[in-house]
Amino acid sequence: MGLTATDVDLFEASRPRLEAIAYRLLGSASEAEDAVQETFLRWQSTDRERLDVPEAWLTKVLTNLCLNQLTSARARRETYVGQWLPEPVLAGDPMLGPADTFEQRESVSIAVLTLMERLTPVERGVYVLREAFAYPHREIAQILDLTEASSQQIYHRAKQHLADGRARKAIDEAAARRIVEEFLEAAATGKTEPLLALLTDDVVAIGDGGGKVPARTSPFAGAMAVAKFVRGLVKPSEQKRAMVGGSVDLYAGVANGAPAVLAVVDGRVIGVLVLEVTEDGISAVLSAANPDKLGRADAYWNAEDHGKPLLTAW
Template structure:
């Protein structure tokens, strides 16, 4: 049955919410877009007149598509070159979804997206639907074809896993940009001591190049090891400029609600680094340099003129 204009409009009205759910579930903007498009194709093929609650139907179809993708993704990531990190999104991206509550903001932070990778697909789905979108367990149970009691148990288990990470400091945008500026000043000072002072003792540094851009396959661990790595990383060289195709401009920004900096070459984003800030200091430095995971951010950067003045040039 062909869709009426009103049926298409109803789906488009739901698209932002569906994309936000899919992104949190998959950690990938491109995969989220594909999952939402597949949901539309199934909506198009369905007899929508027989669907009593379209929003619930769409959420169920999307969630189960994402669960299938998560299951296959686990197998793909076993052969992934190096460390796998989620795709970061710059502040203001509608795919980040609702940010009205602390729980919603926390659920899409880069640090939590990394932690969600440790959960089973069902744990991740229940956590996202409950914590980020406030679905009641009754509806989650219907979406996942489980009992309401099982949904509650899965949620408590998932939330316990996520809470096992370090307690993150709550900071506003101005403070976040100040943290990035201080971090970059220390990283470009040529000395390790200023960086060590900013890092927690057990800080880690992880990079995702996807086998397409050089990135260490094993994380650096400990404040001193991380500081030494970053000191070398921010040392200008002709080899680095040749690798990325020009001079690197470094800008302070916000990605997934966390302090971050963006590396840009000729208006193209070539890297986003998110800083996980805790009460004790910076606990993690996570860099996404896989070009496949920077397409959306690069498009938004170019379209939105988000740069301002670079804090540093390499």
């Protein structure tokens, strides 16, 4: 069945919302894009005149595609090389979705996306639709073929699974830049003491290279271990330059609502270091270096004016 211009416009108007739902469900921008494209193909082939509420149909199809995909994604992650982290998404990208409330901002943080790996696909679906997009349980039940009571129970169970007992600090773009500047300035001193002052005692550092970029297969834990890791990360080295093909420029950014360091070589983003911040300091240093997870971040970074780097390392 051919698409009219109206059909295309309706889908394109829904695309940002669909991408934002898919990203939260899958933790991967590239997989979210694929799921939305598959939804478009199904939109193209369905009898659209019989749909009372096209937006509801699109949401149902997209959500169930993602939940089916989560099962195979988990199998792949069991054989993933090293630590797995969600794909970082930079500020300004519509895939981040609504950010009007604390709950919406939290639902797209790297920390919560990682914690959502604990949930079953249905728990994740209910949590995302309710917490991030404020769908009423009546509609969630229709989307996921549940009863309204079941949707409510699953939502409360999911929230209990995700409770980690530590509230993250709300960060605006200006504050994020100041945190990154202070972090890089401390790292560049070559000493651990300035970094220790910024880190919580139980801070962790996790690197995701996906087996394609060297990364430690287990996290660093504790302020001293993380400080030494960060200090070594920015230390110049001919071996490092040879590995990435040049010197690395470090910029301040915001990824998933948190301060981020973007590592760039010849205009290409080769790594995103996300700093999870609480009232007590930096509680996690999460580095995404797997090139398969940097395509969208690279595209959005290159589309913006980013000024001069804060530091040139390696």
